[in-house]
Amino acid sequence: MTPVLEVSGLSFRYESETALKGIAFQIAPGESVGLVGANGSGKSTLLWCVAGLLRGAGVVRLFGGPPAKASRARIGMVFQNPEDQLFMPTLAQDLALPLVNGGLSPKEAQEAARDWLDRFGLGRYSDLPATHLSLGQRKRAAVALAMVRRPEFLILDEPTAELDGRAVRQLSNTLNQLAVTKLIASHHLDFLRATTSRAILLCDGEIRSEGPTADILNNSALLEESGLV
Ligand SMILES: Nc1ncnc2c1ncn2[C@@H]1O[C@H](COP(=O)(O)OP(=O)(O)OP(=O)(O)O)[C@@H](O)[C@H]1O
Numbered sequence: 349m350t351p352v353l354e355v356s357g358l359s360f361r362y363e364s365e366t367a368l369k370g371i372a373f374q375i376a377p378g379e380s381v382g383l384v385g386a387n388g389s390g391k392s393t394l395l396w397c398v399a400g401l402l403r404g405a406g407v408v409r410l411f412g413g414p415p416a417k418a419s420r421a422r423i424g425m426v427f428q429n430p431e432d433q434l435f436m437p438t439l440a441q442d443l444a445l446p447l448v449n450g451g452l453s454p455k456e457a458q459e460a461a462r463d464w465l466d467r468f469g470l471g472r473y474s475d476l477p478a479t480h481l482s483l484g485q486r487k488r489a490a491v492a493l494a495m496v497r498r499p500e501f502l503i504l505d506e507p508t509a510e511l512d513g514r515a516v517r518q519l520s521n522t523l524n525q526l527a528v529t530k531l532i533a534s535h536h537l538d539f540l541r542a543t544t545s546r547a548i549l550l551c552d553g554e555i556r557s558e559g560p561t562a563d564i565l566n567n568s569a570l571l572e573e574s575g576l577v
């Protein structure tokens with residue numbers, strides 16, 4: 349089966365520093381993979397390279413081809429900062445926009461948008477702007493937004509930041525019901541245990557270790573060495 353994502357020899361340099369060095373890994377269809385690493389280890393940079401928003405040296409292939417526009421349309425991404433993605437006068441409009449752009453009528457788009465907001469427990473906020481929501485609620489809305497076009501590959505950057513315990517559980521349950529391939533960067537180890545089967549540990553821009561999530565996250569010596577605990 350063609351991997352959803354193939355990364356090899358990927359390096360990325362910001363002006364002042366090298367954020368990724370020789371990254372290589374693959375994700376098979378239907379897999380859910382966690383990305384862990386200390387602050388500044390390169391998680392967000394890697395997700396941006398995977399989504400084609402940053403271009404590094406090396407190879408990134410999505411659905412068996414270069415990350416061209418066509419394959420990027422099959423990706424749903426949630427940025428670390430939800431303000432970057434929710435800016436319309438109402439949440440329902442935020443979620444309807446990509447659907448209208450994808451060819452649905454405004455009425456169909458509104459209905460689908462409201463369905464997704466309900467599914468994420470945000471139905472009663474549908475007619476409010478994202479700025480009227482708490483940060484945790486905005487984070488959840490950003491995940492709902494990433495899902496509206498039914499992407500095949502969901503990329504989430506710190507989806508649980510600011511969420512309370514119940515909201516984390518709700519998000520885990522929701523994600524586990526979504527039969528899409530996932531790559532999730534998070535500092536929330538229990539959340540990754542609940543939502544991913546494999547984990548990649550980044551350390552100073554390099555893959556330090558990779559394996560079943562339980563093996564990586566239960567290895568306290570490895571986590572300590574990598575600045576995670
Ligand atoms: N826009 C930028 N310009 C310059 N350097 C950057 C930029 N964004 C990130 N970096 C640097 O690249 C490195 C990796 O940053 P990145 O944001 O990918 O880490 P991260 O693992 O996502 O961290 P966090 O856990 O804090 O979200 C850091 O050392 C950071 O200082």
Ligand SMILES: [Mg+2]
Pocket residue numbers: 391392393428505
């Ligand atoms: Mg980050």
